[in-house]
Amino acid sequence: xxxxxxxxxxxxxxxxxxxxxxxxxxxxxxxxxxxxxxxxxxxxxxxxxxxxxxxxxxxxxxxxxxxxxxxxxxxxxxxxxxxxxxxxxxxxxxxxxxxxxxxxxxxxxxxxxxxxxxxxxxxxxxxxxxxxxxxxxxxxxxxxxxxxxxxxxxxxxxxxxxxxxxxxxxxxxxxxxxxxxxxxxxxxxxxxxxxxxxxxxxxxxxxxxxxxxxxxxxxxxxxxxxxxxxxxxxxxxxxxxxxxxxxxxxxxxxxxxxxxxxxxxxxxxxxxxxxxxxxxxxxxxx
Numbered sequence: 368x369x370x371x372x373x374x375x376x377x378x379x380x381x382x383x384x385x386x387x388x389x390x391x392x393x394x395x396x397x398x399x400x401x402x403x404x405x406x407x408x409x410x411x412x413x414x415x416x417x418x419x420x421x422x423x424x425x426x427x428x429x430x431x432x433x434x435x436x437x438x439x440x441x442x443x444x445x446x447x448x449x450x451x452x453x454x455x456x457x458x459x460x461x462x463x464x465x466x467x468x469x470x471x472x473x474x475x476x477x478x479x480x481x482x483x484x485x486x487x488x489x490x491x492x493x494x495x496x497x498x499x500x501x502x503x504x505x506x507x508x509x510x511x512x513x514x515x516x517x518x519x520x521x522x523x524x525x526x527x528x529x530x531x532x533x534x535x536x537x538x539x540x541x542x543x544x545x546x547x548x549x550x551x552x553x554x555x556x557x558x559x560x561x562x563x564x565x566x567x568x569x570x571x572x573x574x575x576x577x578x579x580x581x582x583x584x585x586x587x588x589x590x591x592x593x594x595x596x597x598x599x600x601x602x603x604x605x606x607x608x609x610x611x612x613x614x615x616x617x618x619x620x621x622x623x624x625x626x627x628x629x630x631x632x633x634x635x636x637x638x639x640x641x642x643x644x645x646x647x648x649x650x651x652x653x
Contacts, residue, residue: 372400393523405460469509483512532618537619545617617647
C-alpha cells in the first residue's frame with residue numbers, strides 16, 4: 368500500500384547507510400517515493416576564501432552537484448546489494464547547502480508533504496554521547512513530521528507487530544495518526560500502557576477499549592501493565608518490549624513530558640543500545 372514520501376537524511380556514515388537501506392526496503396514494501404537528502408554545511412572559513420559572492424555561490428553549487436552524484440552512487444550500491452528495483456523517479460537524491468541541518472531537512476520534508484523522516488541514530492557529525500546523536504535528538508524534538516530512528520546495527524525485517532506506548536491521554540487522536548502506518552505495513556498494533564497510578568488527564572481502560580473497538584482498524588490490542596515509579600521508565604519499557612517482541616516502537620513526544628525526558632534526558636541510557644529496534648516518533652496532539 369502506498370504511503371507518502373519518505374525523506375532520508377544522509378551524512379555518508381555507516382549508520383546512515385543502515386537507515387537508507389531500511390528506508391529503501393520500506394519504500395519497496397509500501398510503494399512509497401523516497402527523497403535522500405544531504406545537507407552541505409561547508410566551513411565558513413572555506414567559503415570566506417571565495418573572492419566574491421558569485422564565486423562563493425559557484426563553490427556551493429559545485430559542492431551540491433558533487434554530493435548529489437555521491438548520493439546517487441550510494442543509493443545504487445545499496446539497491447544492487449539488496450537486489451531492489453524501483454519505478455523510474457521513485458527514488459530521488461538531493462544535496463543542498465544550508466548551515467542548519469535539522470531545520471533544512473524539516474523544511475524539505477514539509478515541501479514534499481512527507482509522511483516520514485528516516486534517519487540513523489548516530490551519524491558522522493559527532494556528539495555521540497547525546498542520545499541518538501545531536502541531530503536525531505533535535506529532529507525528534509522539532510519535527511512535526513514523524514521520525515523513524517534506525518539503530519546502528521539494525522537489520523531490516525518485515526514489520527508485522529508495532530508496540531505503541533501510550534499514556535492514554537490523547538488516545539483517539541494518536542490512533543488516527545498511527546493507523547495509516549499500520550495499514551500501510553499490514554501490522555498489528557499492540558497498545559501498551561504502563562500504569563503509574565492516578566492521572567486525571569488519562570482515560571479509563573474501559574474508555575480505551577471503546578475507542579479501539581470503534582476505530583477503523585481491527586488489529587489493535589490493549590495491554591495494561593503496572594509500572595513502578597522507583598524504576599527507570601526505559602528499563603520497564605525494555606522489559607515489556609522483550610516480552611512482546613515487536614518490530615517497531617511508536618511513541619508520541621511533547622516538550623518536557625515524561626516521554627521527552629526519556630529521549631532527551633542527559634542521564635538516560637542510550638536508547639539505541641537499550642532498545643535495538645526502530646523507534647517511530649510523533650508529536651503529541653495539542
